[in-house]
Amino acid sequence: MSRNDERPEEPAGGAPEQLALIRETVRKAKVPKAKPRTWRGAPLAKELPVARVLVDKGVLHLDKYFDYAVTQELDAVAQPGVRVRVRFGAGAHQVRDGRREGGGMIDGFLIERRAESDYAGPLAALAYVVSPEPVLSPELLALSRAIADRYAGSLADVLQLAVPPRNGPAEAKPSPEPLPPPGAPEAGTWERYAHGPAFLRELAAGGAPRAVWNALPGPHWPEELARAVVATLASGRGALVVLPDGRSAARVDAALTALVGKGHHTLLTADAGPQKRYRQWLAARRGSVRAVIGTRAAMFAPVTDLGLVAVWDDGDSSHSDDHAPFPHVREVLELRAQHSRCGFLLGATSCTVEAAQLVESQWAAPLRAHREHVRAAAPLIRTVGDEEVARDGAARAARLPSLAWQTVRDGLRSGPVLVQVPRRGYVPGLACERCRTPARCAHCAGPLEAADQRELHCGWCGRDAAGWRCGECGSVRLRARVVGARRTAEELGRAFPAVPVRTSGRDHVLETVPGAPALVVSTPGAEPVAEGGYAAALLLDGWAMLGRPDLRAGEEALRRWITASALVRGQAEGGTVVVVAEPSLRPVQALVRWDPVGHAQRELAERAELGFPPVSRMAAVSGRPEAVTAFLAAAELPADAEVLGPVALPVAEPGRPRRPGDPPVGEVWERALLRVPPGSGAALAAALKAAQAARLARGGGDPVRIRIDPPDIG
Template sequence: MSSEDGKVEGGRGPGDEPPEQLALIRESVRAAKAPRARPRTWRGAALAAELPVARVVVNKGVLHLDQFFDYAVPAELDAVAQPGVRVRVRFGAGAHQVRGGRREGGRLIDGFLVERRADSDYSGPLAALADVVSPEPVLSAELLALARAVADRYAGSLADVLQLAVPPRSARAEGRPSPEPLPPPVAPEPGTWSRYARGEAFLAALARGAAPRAVWNALPGPHWAEELARAVGAALASGRGALVVVPDGRAAGRVDAALTAVLGEGRHAVLTAEAGPEKRYAQWLAVRRGAVRAVVGTRAAMFAPVRDLGLVAIWDDGDSSHSEPHAPLPHAREVLLLRAAHDRCGFLLGGTGCTVEAAQLVESGWAKPLVAPRDQVRAAAPLVRTVGDGELARDGAARAARLPSLAWQAVRDGLKSGPVLVQVPRRGYVPRLACERCRAPARCRHCSGPLEAPEQRELRCGWCGRGEPDWHCAECGSTRLRAQVVGARRTAEELGRAFPAVPVRTSGRDHVLDAVPARPALVVSTPGAEPVAEGGYAAALLLDGWALLSRPDLRAGEEALRRWIDAASLVRGQAEGGTVVVVAEPTLRPVQALVRWDPVGHAQRELAERAELGFPPVSRMAAVAGPAEAVADFLTAVRLPADAEVLGPVPVRQVVPGGPRRPGDPPPGEVWERALLRVPPGSGAALAAALKAAQAARLAKGGTTPVRVRIDPPDIG
């Protein structure tokens, strides 16, 4: 996302035509001027009397085939072959050839019928539609335009986006009728929105049919779900629809409960993977048919076909769950920005933290800030105390058990009145090690994998398994080690021994707790898996903060602050005695932002620094990765915009066979390189178009060496 002439790319004001829409218009004009021909199929075929040509997008997600294909409509399929339905067609070598009155070649694949036409641009004979899978129209013109815009923004194919936008079919769900739509509800009362300076005005604008756009810095506490529900209710009261995208199923459950409490049953649908394919498709159909006008869901719900959108909202846009792992790798925030611009509806980006992208929306003037006065912030936020490196070195309790005396005292005091949350940056038991003097990670001399000491046995590599009995630090020569990050299980064991009469519960990737009772207990959790405590936690410990801050990533500080604030928001306010202890150097900017509870100020300063350095989101970036020769050939062939800058290529992280892999890593054992391409504001669309054209040309020529192109790569640090 980048600013362009004072606006935000992907989120333009009324009257601005996005580049993707202009491209579609130009394509339509060229097609209108081209000579047309009546379809010719095999001898004796009976065609539809009117509009005998079907324009189809096939489920073939390769860039050089990213176009529509024309097919003839047999008379027997005329009634059901309507725009938006799923069809099956012959596709491949010889699919459009006719010899001796019969079709030759091609295989049956699925697709969507997007248009019926009187004639075709194709001069040869057309193959006929093989079948109409279902008469249910699932691809509307609005959803098709959105998918096209997303594909162009991320240099991907339309078919790949449609695979994300339209869920798999369930015949049983299609056979059931959707409920009758309910009349618009009465606009709800503002409730806790009155705590925000412009909160009531935002709801009033939605209720009267306007399209306000806001970045909302939510106060800590449990009210955010109800506040989202009231915003949805205001949009519904105007006779329009609403869409809310949240990072996970637990958040979706909270908003679902809040919507039911505010609006009653039957006014919204929940689209999450936990519902199962059939139930989720039935809910999706109810939305497409107009029976339900409000949707809450996880990432895939960003494409939900809500009719007459009045509001799109996203909660906690910095969570990595909002980034789609499948091609073309869109981010939910960017898709909702496109929808807000195309549908000219309201937009709400909310969270207890604040991303740099959110700060840019406000800085550019495209959205207005929704923040609470400082007295409201101080009343709702817990007291935050810090423990730095100097204090840890002088603290005997910290040297013995990794927890400083201040943390022990906070735990003891908190357990007198309720549960205590302990956030640990990683799960598991085996600690990763680092040099005690300079904190350089302890690496294997053979494969550079991380060294471990399971159950205090001798050092060994976590990747190749080789022992390292005579390790010394390659940076400073020290032979002393410390635990870089101790896992959740080991932390739970340590706390269990220290507080034997207190129950200890863990929440992490393998077993995530949704909620815990108000009774005294220790809850050890990894970031993002923190359960909600009834009445709020009495205290929280945020351990090993330096491990989060020392990651070699441009977003390390922003991400650490987001994780801390998300956890601290579950703690009671200062007035109720809520206390948070963060183990991190107190002079660092993210730590200071947590102490002051000022995520917006932190994001604004980060944005200013990135503007000076030319980093995203002020600039637009793309990553090109693959074997060195293939990357070099690709960079030579691509016609980049004149203002583009090429950074690299440089080697990327190698994956040892059997070692851990991250999204975007090369196959194990292969050596890859990566180049970053950077353009200034206003050239993002041109960069994406150039990369898409070069990749399509390479594939059309039969290129088989993998070259991965990613717009807005998350790891550029």
């Protein structure tokens, strides 16, 4: 075993001239290459006797390759891409995740075979090859290295996400022979989009189009995604589609099976057990199937001869991985499209700011429907402001304004009615009492907070905001946004006693509901699909989502509203949606016009003016105050980096739900945000990675967590 960057030590003393002479002599000297012949008496491989191995240690200061000798006994099976076991750190201790572990046997991947080693000393030999199955291809290795560099993480951590754990029985079972490619599909409902048929034709012809697809509301998007996959298969290439949850993946799986039958694709979701999941993954790697439909982990699926990568609803938080280095599906698939030179499709009924940026930068082309098709497919949107709710006697009695009450009664005559209620736990933000403009910091435009009777301060940079005045209307009065209801289902049950009430949420998510009259109360993201579509929908407590002190509050509220409204029948069929939120607000107006693209474009323009992501790149550094301070002092940040904060994070309480990255229970942590302009993102990631590696090499100390592109910077 060796570290490939070892150098001779310099003498501790001596004249400067002597030191200079020694350095020059060492620089010109040729270091003899290691040419192992035997290891503990065992003969080594005659050709390429050195194996370069990536050990399964996720710490950054060990993010490099190590050389091992290959015995003749392992020569045939020790091929690039296989899993191996090696002796690592014998007689020493290595640090991982703040804990010290003893040396010994460790897993790894064999990266390449070499004739010689850069290390001059004796090499330890590979202990054994876990399996002759090559699971790490050069393409997957290059992609994983790019992801590790982009997110300031280690290659080993990325490979833990990319390559599933081995399962012997699944590996021993042979995969079936691949089926011949299907024929090119008809355009079908893609005819409703201006360039939809042309997009399919280019995929079928072997092209690599890139598109941001603003899908029409209604039930057709799974079939449209499936047709894009079939068009790619018709060219003899593979396709990969990543969806936010198992329910949507099952819909695309069913649509693809209906178009071409079974055998052309496989489904990769978390619901499958380890053996089944590994068998399906191997089927893709071996080329038995050419298409993969799956959830987040499928973004690394080893599809042969990749021709299309697609992601549905990229704004869903499920697309952001909860494990280091926290990659996002959209970014991974963008890199795959570049590395593999294949097609790219980002689709959603809504539109994120990142999607709008891909179009504005001309990296991808827009794929939108004609306006007459939008008007025909979208339901009628009606609004109720909170001031109207306050004056409405029906709303005070049953928490439903009169318009919403009437809409429910009319909808129940012909089918189910969806009621969307925000989840509990949204943190109220502050806004101008007069015009409702969110209160933001004059220095960094972060959200203002007023906790524990303190003066106003910024939640990003921590500066005091005494003397705040609204930039829109000049008012100096603030209000807290309202929080969503917790007993909506019970209240609706009392208001409509003869109608069944179904709930769908975190504890129990419904996939579908019958087309019979019923009230379906759901939290955002858990809305079941109704047979024939919902007759109507209520979007309650809009302030609970719009009032979050988060950069994406408006964008996320609109995405959740459009996702729910897309399940409602079109306006021609009587579909109606009532949203309880201030009608003049931009997200509400975008919903009324069904214009998520225009909303995303305006958000992008404002963020560019203020230096917000995705125009800028951000990183979050969190830990105990002294650890964060020392880390920032040691990091060689780019010259154009701006440090916001640090600010204190909320103290985690026992029994409260915790998210990845939250501080340990009871500990006081701080977080600093680092912001750089366009073009400096790679330099920021490299600087943070180098600083973290140096800190860990010195012994670590208190943990410091780094997250590039944090999803929540509010």
